[in-house]
Amino acid sequence: MMTMTIEPVSAFSSLDVLVAMDEGLFAAEGLDLWMAAREARDIRSTTEGTLTSPVTNQGRLQERGDATMFQG
Amino acid sequence: MIVCAALVVPPDSDVYVPQELAGRMVGLDYGNGTAYAGLQMLEGAVRRDEVTTCAAVIHPGERYAAMMRGAFEATVLQEPWITVAEKAGCRLVSTTFFHGTWVATRDVSPDAYAALLRAITRAVHRINADKRRYVSYFKRDWAGHPEVDALSVDDFNLGRIQVKEPGPIPESEARWAWEWMASWGLIAGAFDVTAQIDRSLERDAHELAAAVRAG
Numbered sequence: 001m002m003t004m005t006i007e008p009v010s011a012f013s014s015l016d017v018l019v020a021m022d023e024g025l026f027a028a029e030g031l032d033l034w035m036a037a038r039e040a041r042d043i044r045s046t047t048e049g050t051l052t053s054p055v056t057n058q059g060r061l062q063e064r065g066d067a068t069m070f071q072g
Numbered sequence: 073m074i075v076c077a078a079l080v081v082p083p084d085s086d087v088y089v090p091q092e093l094a095g096r097m098v099g100l101d102y103g104n105g106t107a108y109a110g111l112q113m114l115e116g117a118v119r120r121d122e123v124t125t126c127a128a129v130i131h132p133g134e135r136y137a138a139m140m141r142g143a144f145e146a147t148v149l150q151e152p153w154i155t156v157a158e159k160a161g162c163r164l165v166s167t168t169f170f171h172g173t174w175v176a177t178r179d180v181s182p183d184a185y186a187a188l189l190r191a192i193t194r195a196v197h198r199i200n201a202d203k204r205r206y207v208s209y210f211k212r213d214w215a216g217h218p219e220v221d222a223l224s225v226d227d228f229n230l231g232r233i234q235v236k237e238p239g240p241i242p243e244s245e246a247r248w249a250w251e252w253m254a255s256w257g258l259i260a261g262a263f264d265v266t267a268q269i270d271r272s273l274e275r276d277a278h279e280l281a282a283a284v285r286a287g
Contacts, residue, residue, distance in 0.1 A: 002184045011209040012150040013075045013105070013172040016235050018209055020195035028194075031187035046101045046130045052257040054103025057130070062177060069188075072105070072175045 001027075005034040007061045007070035014071060036067045073172040074234035077109035078154045081146045082139060083161035090117035090166045099128030099135055099144035105170055106132075110148030111256070113166040133217055152210040155228050156219045169234060173241065178270070185277035189238050190284060196235045203230045240274050 009017050020026055026033040042060045049055035061067040079098070081087045087096065093114060100107035114123045126144055128135045132153040139147045146165070149157055158164065176185065199206050207225045210233075214220040243265050250263040265271075 002181070002187060004180065004184050004188065010213050012152075012213075014073055015199060015206060015209055015233070016073050016192045016195040019199060019206060020191040023195070023198070025191035025194045026187065029187035029191045031184060031191065033188070033191075046103055046107075047127045049102045049127060051100075051102055051125060051127075054107075054258075056103030058104070059175065062175070068179050069174050069176045071172050 001030055001032045003032045003034070004069065005036050005067045007058070007067045008035055008038060009071055036061045074169050074236060075105060075109070075150060075172050076154065076167060076169055076232040076234065077106045077113075077148050077150055078157075078164045078168075079110060079113050079146055079166040080136070080139065080149050080154065080157045080162045081165055083163070085145065085163065087146065087165060088163065090114065093146055093165070094118040094122035095124050096146060097144040098123075098125045099138060099147040100125045101130045101132075101135060101148075102127050104130060105172070106148050106150050108253070109168050109170050112252075113148070113168050117166065133214065133219070151232060152214060152220050152223060152228070154232065155210075155223055159223065159227055160219070167232070171241075171245075176270075176273075178273075180273070182273055182276035182280055185273065186280035186284065189277060189281040193237045193281070196237050199233075199235050203233050207233070240271075240278055241269055243269075 011018055021033060038057065038061065043057055044055045046055055058072055059070050062070050079090060079093070087093055090113060098110065098114060100110045111123065111125070128138060128144065128147060132149050135147050136149060136153050136157055138144065154164065204225050207228050210228070211220055211223060246265060246268060247263045250259065253259045
């Protein structure tokens with residue numbers, strides 16, 4: 001079984017991923033897919049950023065090696 | 073997955089068309105796809121120097137609440153908060169759709185990526201066969217929020233829920249997105265497809281996924 005860890009996703013942008021997880025479709029393809037959880041240190045408010053210098057939480061888990069994919 | 077984003081104004085707003093948002097403060101969750109979709113909707117309606125935005129929280133429910141209490145005159149929302157806003161009498165003055173794009177490290181193997189693609193493709197088929205069945209996912213994400221808990225399946229516009237089989241990123245779209253972001257000062261430098269997309273991994277994974285599906 002292959003393994004993969006992704007950053008957390010929501011239905012508005014990843015309904016297909018959530019359905020595939022819940023209905024065992026990743027496992028059926030031989031993929032053990034995990035969704036990493038963000039810790040408090042991973043979360044900064046977008047209000048700290050500006051339009052040209054935004055603050056985003058996307059990619060933080062990937063940056064520190066806790067996930068290999070995220071949705072940008 | 074195709075993401076729907078909507079520019080929303082409160083029920084008592086005098087804004088009915090996006091052109092009327094010229095010079096009006098729009099709260100955006102800077103750094104996220106919805107914010108960029110909001111910018112693109114504004115840019116499609118008013119001169120760039122008339123686009124007026126401020127930083128808003130990433131939590132769409134809190135962003136919606138901030139708009140309702142007058143912190144800004146409009147904001148951009150995604151589901152299920154678009155439906156929440158509509159149900160509360162807010163108006164959608166513009167809607168748009170954009171691709172949710174995956175970013176992967178070089179550690180992802182073509183085999184694993186292909187398995188991911190196959191599973192997502194099967195999920196897409198299931199969702200498109202019966203969208204009503206899967207609307208509950210939009211509520212599940214925000215369980216405990218009374219406005220969301222109060223939504224029924226019939227409140228949702230299923231046309232805003234769009235999924236499609238994953239495919240390679242067309243270079244023209246990637247280039248357009250890069251150049252658009254650069255034009256706003258969000259990124260610098262010229263677009264280089266080889267630096268942004270590992271076409272070898274992408275091709276191998278999609279070919280492998282297609283071959284297994286065909287077999």
